[in-house]
Structures are given as structure tokens and as C-alpha cells.
Amino acid sequence: MAGKILLEVVTPEKLLLSQEVDEVIAPGSEGEFGVLPGHCHFLSSLRIGELRYKSQEVWRYMSILWGYAEVTPTKVTVMAEVAEKAEDIDIGRAQQAVEKAEQRLQAGGLPSELKEAQISLEKARLRKKIADRARRGHS
Amino acid sequence: MPSLQSLRRKIAAFKNTQKITKAMKMVAAAKLKRSQDRILAARPYAHKMRGVLSNLSQRVNRTSHPLLQKREGKRIEILVVTSDRGLCGGFNGNIVRKSAEFVRQCETQGLTVNLSIIGRKGRDYFRRRSWPIRQEWTGIFDKLSFEHAIDIGGDLTENFVKGTFDELYVVYNEFKSAIQQRVIVEKLFPIDAATEFGALQSGTQGAAVGGSYLYEPDEGELLNVLVPKHFQIQAYRILLESAAAEHGARMAAMDGATRNAGQLIKKVTLYYNKTRQAAITKELMDIVGGAEALK
Numbered sequence: 001m002a003g004k005i006l007l008e009v010v011t012p013e014k015l016l017l018s019q020e021v022d023e024v025i026a027p028g029s030e031g032e033f034g035v036l037p038g039h040c041h042f043l044s045s046l047r048i049g050e051l052r053y054k055s056q057e058v059w060r061y062m063s064i065l066w067g068y069a070e071v072t073p074t075k076v077t078v079m080a081e082v083a084e085k086a087e088d089i090d091i092g093r094a095q096q097a098v099e100k101a102e103q104r105l106q107a108g109g110l111p112s113e114l115k116e117a118q119i120s121l122e123k124a125r126l127r128k129k130i131a132d133r134a135r136r137g138h139s
Numbered sequence: 140m141p142s143l144q145s146l147r148r149k150i151a152a153f154k155n156t157q158k159i160t161k162a163m164k165m166v167a168a169a170k171l172k173r174s175q176d177r178i179l180a181a182r183p184y185a186h187k188m189r190g191v192l193s194n195l196s197q198r199v200n201r202t203s204h205p206l207l208q209k210r211e212g213k214r215i216e217i218l219v220v221t222s223d224r225g226l227c228g229g230f231n232g233n234i235v236r237k238s239a240e241f242v243r244q245c246e247t248q249g250l251t252v253n254l255s256i257i258g259r260k261g262r263d264y265f266r267r268r269s270w271p272i273r274q275e276w277t278g279i280f281d282k283l284s285f286e287h288a289i290d291i292g293g294d295l296t297e298n299f300v301k302g303t304f305d306e307l308y309v310v311y312n313e314f315k316s317a318i319q320q321r322v323i324v325e326k327l328f329p330i331d332a333a334t335e336f337g338a339l340q341s342g343t344q345g346a347a348v349g350g351s352y353l354y355e356p357d358e359g360e361l362l363n364v365l366v367p368k369h370f371q372i373q374a375y376r377i378l379l380e381s382a383a384a385e386h387g388a389r390m391a392a393m394d395g396a397t398r399n400a401g402q403l404i405k406k407v408t409l410y411y412n413k414t415r416q417a418a419i420t421k422e423l424m425d426i427v428g429g430a431e432a433l434k
């Protein structure tokens with residue numbers, strides 16, 4: 001039996017998702033990892049990245065900004081600081097955020113500021129990418 | 140028999156009181172709504188975190204991280220979560236009673252107990268009775284934020300590592316519904332897998348124990364961030380629970396007070412009217428009697 005995995009995504013704000021899925025690919029801090037039913041116990045921290053999950057032959061996407069994932073043979077629990085479903089991302093705002101972050105990076109400043117700008121750029125790009133993908137997927 | 144004027148004053152006073160309690164009830168209801176949303180949103184995350192930690196604590200070598208250690212507990216610390224303000228019914232009374240009971244229980248077992256207190260009401264109570272208070276946080280409920288949780292969680296983890304105490308229990312009001320609170324005694328340190336996490340996490344608990352985890356990055360590094368974080372999250376959740384419960388309790392208490400004031404007003408008004416009528420009747424009788432006498 002192929003079986004399913006229960007994917008749960010929680011953030012400090014809410015329970016974002018709780019669904020049976022066939023496959024999950026998550027952005028581990030040391031590289032992406034995929035989870036199929038029956039995966040061994042596994043605990044990983046997550047970096048900024050994209051979380052994909054497949055259910056009923058459709059891939060869905062979600063942005064994850066840091067967090068942890070716990071994997072058991074039947075369940076994946078993702079505890080993210082911030083997470084957003086692709087459908088929920090406002091693409092216009094995401095685009096704006098990218099531009100703003102780029103400007104900040106260009107403007108220069110202290111190393112710590114630059115680092116911050118770099119991170120927000122990375123976040124913004126990711127959100128935009130995921131939002132784009134969702135839009136294509138739907139049309 | 141009280142004079143009519145004093146009765147009128149009494150009615151006016153009750154009406155004023157009723158206005159105040161009514162206003163307080165409204166304020167509490169508005170605040171309740173907000174804090175209720177917050178706690179309901181924060182709960183799943185906190186519970187998942189617990190689940191992960193409890194799973195973890197069964198598998199990892201406990202000595203591998205200072206915060207996971209289990210020591211022979213002689214010194215107990217109790218974190219008592221009360222409110223900063225009163226007028227919320229049995230909210231603080233219940234907590235204080237439960238804590239005192241718990242302390243006595245521990246002391247009869249020959250354990251040393253210290254208190255950490257959140258909230259002005261609890262602090263005042265225990266200070267007046269000069270119980271040993273190690274640490275206190277007051278005035279945080281007005282502007283509750285995650286910073287407070289970081290502060291409190293940090294202090295507790297630090298003291299656990301230092302060995303100030305071997306076990307930590309929290310006594311707080313859990314927010315059950317807008318009109319129901321439940322006093323909860325919960326063990327925070329050391330993390331126990333089997334006992335209190337079991338019920339909550341039957342899902343993950345079902346997975347076979349044994350077999351080790353894979354970690355990425357390595358175990359030590361991961362635990363170093365995850366475990367302190369867990370305590371911050373739990374502290375945050377407990378604060379939110381208590382805040383929501385407090386507003387709920389206050390709303391219920393003020394609702395009751397408003398209703399009681401209404402009843403009193405009714406009663407006194409009735410009495411006032413009766414007295415007034417009696418006075419009129421008496422006056423009439425006097426006049427009639429006077430007229431009769433003139434005949």
C-alpha cells in the first residue's frame with residue numbers, strides 16, 4: 001500500500017495546513033529533502049525556501065521562512081516562523097518587496113544592514129517565485 | 140424606617156455602580172475577543188512543538204543537552220501565573236489556593252519550594268505571607284508580546300541549567316471558553332515524554348519508540364536552538380492562556396455584578412415606592428382627620 005502522509009504546517013499565527021498528501025519536498029537547511037510515506041524519523045531545521053507537496057497528482061507550493069520539520073513514517077510536522085500558501089501571496093506586493101529590497105541592497109550601509117537587506121531580498125524573491133508558479137499552475 | 144431621601148441616594152449609588160460594572164464588562168468583552176484570537180492561533184504551534192520535543196526526549200541521550208537533563212529533584216520551583224488587576228471573580232483566588240496546596244504537598248515530601256510569580260495579584264498575596272519568592276514579573280499583561288515570553292523563558296532555562304531548581308511546575312488558568320477557566324498544574328522542567336505529553340500527542344506517540352532520529356544539521360546544534368525555543372513558546376502560550384482566561388473571568392464577574400446591581404435597584408425602588416405611598420397615605424389621613432375634627 002502506498003499510504004499517505006499527514007502534512008501539518010503550523011506557524012505561531014495559526015495552523016496553516018493539515019492534510020493527507022502523497023509526497024513532500026521541503027527546504028532543509030542542508031539541502032532539500034523529499035519525504036514519501038514510510039520515511040524514517042528525521043528532524044531538520046529549515047531555511048528560506050519552498051515547500052512542495054503532492055496530493056491527488058497536483059503539486060502545491062508554499063513559502064517557508066525558517067523553521068523545523070519533524071518527519072515520522074506517517075506524518076510530517078513543519079513548524080515555520082513564517083509560512084504562506086502560494087495562493088495567498090499577493091503577487092503585486094511581492095514584486096514591490098523585491099524592488100524595495102534590491103534598492104536597499106544597492107544603497108549600501110553597514111554590514112549588518114546589508115545582511116538584513118540580503119535576507120529580505122531572498123524572502124521577497126522566494127515569495128514572488130512561488131506566487132508566479134501558483135498563477136501558472138492555475139491558469 | 141429610612142428616609143425617602145436616603146433611599147433615593149441609595150438607588151442613585153446602585154445605578155452608578157451598575158454603570159461602572161457594565162462598562163467594565165464591555166471592555167473585558169472587547170479585550171477577550173482579541174486575546175481569544177491570539178491564544179487560539181498560538182495553540183497549535185505550541186502543541187506541535189511539545190509533541191516534537193516529547194518525541195525527541197524519548198530518543199535522544201538526555202545528558203547530551205543541559206536542558207534535557209533529569210536530576211534527582213530536591214528543589215522545586217513553581218511558576219504562578221496570576222493577573223495584574225482584580226475584579227475578575229475567582230480567577231486569582233483559584234490559582235493562589237491551588238498553588239498553596241501544591242506547595243504544602245511538596246513540602247510534606249521534604250522538598251524545598253521556591254516561587255516565581257507572574258502578575259501583581261499573586262505577588263501581593265505571597266509577599267504578604269512572606270513565602271519565598273525567587274523572581275517576579277508584574278505589569279506585563281497590558282502589552283503582552285513575545286518579548287516577555289523570551290524574557291521569562293530565558294530566565295527559567297538559565298536557572299534550570301545553573302541548578303537553582305530541579306523541577307519546575309506552572310500553575311495557570313487555561314482558557315476553556317469565554318465563561319470557563321480551568322486551573323492547570325503543569326510540569327515544564329524536566330521535559331517528560333510519557334506523562335503529560337502523551338494525551339495530547341497520541342498521533343505521534345503511536346509511532347514506535349526506539350530507532351534513532353536523523354538530524355540535520357547535527358543533533359547538538361539543532362537541540363541548542365530548538366529546546367530554548369520550546370520554552371519560550373510554552374511561556375508565550377501560558378501567558379496568552381492566562382490573559383484570555385483573565386478577560387473571560389472578568390467579563391463573567393462583571394456580568395454577574397451588573398445583574399446583581401439591577402436586582403438591588405429593583406428591590407430598593409419597590410421599597411422606596413411603598414414608603415412614599417405610605418407617607419402620602421399618612422398625610423392624607425392627617426388632612427382628613429383634621430377636616431373631620433373641624434366639623
